[in-house]
Amino acid sequence: MKFDAHSTAIEGVFILKRQEIGDQRGSFSRLFCAEQLQAYGWNETVIQSNMSRNVGAGTLRGLHLQLPPHAEMKFVQAIAGRVWDVAVDLRKGSATFGQHVAAELSAENQMGLLIPKGCAHGFQVLSDSATLIYHHSASYQPEAESGVRFDDVALNIKWPLTPQNLSPRDQELPLLASFGDGVTL
Numbered sequence: 001m002k003f004d005a006h007s008t009a010i011e012g013v014f015i016l017k018r019q020e021i022g023d024q025r026g027s028f029s030r031l032f033c034a035e036q037l038q039a040y041g042w043n044e045t046v047i048q049s050n051m052s053r054n055v056g057a058g059t060l061r062g063l064h065l066q067l068p069p070h071a072e073m074k075f076v077q078a079i080a081g082r083v084w085d086v087a088v089d090l091r092k093g094s095a096t097f098g099q100h101v102a103a104e105l106s107a108e109n110q111m112g113l114l115i116p117k118g119c120a121h122g123f124q125v126l127s128d129s130a131t132l133i134y135h136h137s138a139s140y141q142p143e144a145e146s147g148v149r150f151d152d153v154a155l156n157i158k159w160p161l162t163p164q165n166l167s168p169r170d171q172e173l174p175l176l177a178s179f180g181d182g183v184t185l
């Protein structure tokens, strides 16, 4: 079983399509493979895996990242429904600082987004509900949690639907300008 990888405009952000093998009983697919993902920069242990269950088209979570020394890589996949998944480059010295890439992730298209340290992640639900699985290379450290506002004009993210259901925290996240010239990793 192999992941079909596609690079993006942001270095280190990859779209990885998992393989699904079906038969008369249903199907089998691999959600993570350390050996294969090394080729796309994942050279650390999976420390935590999380599940995000979401209801309501338009629901938006993010854009979040953990700051050093707890910066983390994430591999995000949809196992039910459809989301518009976004990564924003906040790395100091990156040629794409402040830029973002987006991809539709769904149970059907089997796509996942590999997000390197120093990039913020967020998504918007496109279906009535959606469930995401995350693999993380670091543990959750609330004191290291940061993020950038989903509607910051400096990011110019064209969310497909009217954003809904944002948490109070997400509504108050800082703007890109507050990151100066970026996160030092």
Ligand SMILES: Cc1cn([C@H]2C[C@H](O)[C@@H](COP(=O)(O)OP(=O)(O)O[C@H]3O[C@H](C)C(=O)[C@H](O)[C@H]3O)O2)c(=O)[nH]c1=O
Pocket: 050, 052, 061, 062, 063, 064, 065, 121, 122, 123, 134, 140, 167
């Ligand atoms: C992320 C996380 C959260 N929590 C607790 C903290 C809260 O009590 C509750 C919900 O947390 P939060 O509102 O931060 O969840 P999301 O807004 O979905 O955050 C996630 O959504 C964006 C899009 C991401 O990329 C991150 O994985 C993550 O930040 O779960 C934990 O106990 N462990 C965790 O790893």
